[in-house]
């Protein structure tokens with residue numbers, strides 16, 4: 001009987017975990033498109049601008065990344081160099097490092113693509129409360145499929161702390177304004 005109730009308590013504790021895991025922590029362990037292992041501490045000192053998505057995305061991701069690039073242009077080089085733009089793929093199967101690197105170069109030299117195993121991707125998405133769902137093609141070997149995912153641009157301060165999340169309707173001015181606040185607020 002004693003063992004039974006202990007096991008029940010254990011099961012309840014486990015059941016409570018997913019809710020905690022949904023808390024926003026902003027932590028991640030991933031690999032850059034150049035194969036470097038990085039986590040949320042790796043960019044200490046830089047303001048981060050971060051989005052989740054996948055390179056085959058027809059519209060949401062190219063729009064978000066273009067907005068991020070335009071925001072950096074609006075900031076001007078002195079402020080822009082204090083920002084690291086990050087893009088985390090939620091489709092690591094198709095988004096190889098080479099694919100990511102090539103895609104990032106379309107938006108600017110400072111853009112860093114991040115990828116990892118499915119487990120690493122899941123953990124990163126959870127800690128940003130990003131949801132995504134891969135719509136498996138009827139033909140399992142097919143590389144033609146879409147991925148639904150949360151949109152938005154995260155801005156994190158120089159310590160990796162959450163500063164803002166801008167929705168997909170935010171334009172470059174909105175993003176630049178927010179970045180400027182974070183950059184100037186902390187660099188004094």
Ligand SMILES: [Cu+2]
Nearest residue numbers: 053057060061
């Ligand atoms: Cu997308």
